[in-house]
Amino acid sequence: MNSKLDELAGQSDRDSTPDTVDGLALARLYGEPLFNVPTDLYIPPDALEVFLEAFEGPLDLLLYLIRKQNFNILDIPMADLTRQYLEYINEIRNRNLELAAEYLLMAAMLIEIKSRMLLPVIPKDDGSEPEDPRAELARRLIEYEQMKLAAQELDKLPVIDRDFWVSHAHHDPETVARLPDVLPHELKEAWQAILRRASLNKTHTISREELSVREHMTFILRRLQTQKFVEFFDLFDVQRGVPVVVVHFIAMLELTREGLLRVTQAEPYAPIYVRLGYEATGENAASGAIAAA
Known part of the structure; x- marks a missing residue:
């Protein structure tokens, strides 16, 4: 008899809350399951009111x-x-x-x-509506x-503290900036890049050459003293460059204008020859022309 009473007393001291309460409890209050609604629970009239449309006025x-x-x-x-x-x-x-x-x-x-x-x-006095x-x-x-x-x-538009935040960073002005280290292969690559850029830039010095038309006139007259006829193309030294050829041609035109040279051609499309003028064919006349030039 006493053993049964002790057993009943031990059972009364145990927690009578069932282990599975998810399907039985109505809610949880301070972490404890709630199986029945309290009789003194006050629910305000507007607690479960739902507004589908909200107007500002x-x-x-x-x-x-x-x-x-x-x-x-x-x-x-x-x-x-x-x-x-x-x-x-x-x-x-x-x-x-x-x-x-x-x-x-x-x-x-x-x-x-x-x-x-x-x-x-009722229309207005002035007749307007x-x-x-x-x-x-x-x-x-x-x-x-x-x-x-x-x-x-x-x-x-973006709003601060809603769409973005302002970040703050501490900056110590007394901190010494640490420069990055340069590795040997990086220095080599930088030097090779400078060489490639330098190879793209080339300089060309242009020197001004003094050319005299009078000197070329004298040269043509002296050459024609030894040859009676000189072919037009043989009169120019193309290896000396375009500027010399141009001055030489101007000198020949100047001598032709003065009558000291004659440019002849036997027939159309035939070779062109240059010779001294008739009035300057003599040796004394040629020497005087050279001195005048």
């Missing part, structure tokens, strides 16, 4: 209703818009009366516009939509 609500139904913002059907707006206001009044105050003011404005549209149109009662509301809605779109574009 009456104009935001009106703009939402207009855009949702594709109404023309310059020709608003006030009857339908006022009815839908009042239905939303009634929902707000049942939940938050303080929040509904601003919306009620807009509702009064909508009702006033709707009433003014029902009245007959009266202003549309919806004009002021349309202007406010257009301005609000522009500001809202501008705010959305600004919100897309």
